[in-house]
Amino acid sequence: MKPYKNKINRIRSFALALVFIGFIVMYAGIFFKDHPAVMLIFMLLGVLAILGSTGVYAWIGMVSMRAVPVICPNCGKQTKVLGRVDMCMHCNEPLTMDRSLEGKEFDEDFNKNSNA
Numbered sequence: 001m002k003p004y005k006n007k008i009n010r011i012r013s014f015a016l017a018l019v020f021i022g023f024i025v026m027y028a029g030i031f032f033k034d035h036p037a038v039m040l041i042f043m044l045l046g047v048l049a050i051l052g053s054t055g056v057y058a059w060i061g062m063v064s065m066r067a068v069p070v071i072c073p074n075c076g077k078q079t080k081v082l083g084r085v086d087m088c089m090h091c092n093e094p095l096t097m098d099r100s101l102e103g104k105e106f107d108e109d110f111n112k113n114s115n116a
């Protein structure tokens with residue numbers, strides 16, 4: 001079974017990873033303190049990564065507004081479904097917005113032809 005994840009959670013972990021990468025890159029710059037130009041490049045890259053993550057967080061905000069809040073039938077918690085099929089944020093239960101897909105095996109490809 002492929003490791004499916006809720007889309008919003010996936011974007012969120014990407015944004016978090018960017019913050020970490022930013023800090024690691026800036027930290028790496030310290031090792032080049034004898035070469036101020038190199039250090040400056042590392043610092044700039046780090047700042048860019050952190051700014052990028054801020055952009056991704058803003059994007060999550062926009063995406064969350066389009067997502068449909070549903071109560072997961074499996075764990076009973078509220079989650080958000082993005083696209084035609086998505087996973088529950090809490091228990092990774094596959095959820096679908098499309099009744100015709102109900103009961104079918106979960107496939108992320110359903111999202112690709114979403115002209116409903």
Ligand SMILES: [Zn+2]
Nearest residue numbers: 072075088091
């Ligand atoms: Zn659930």
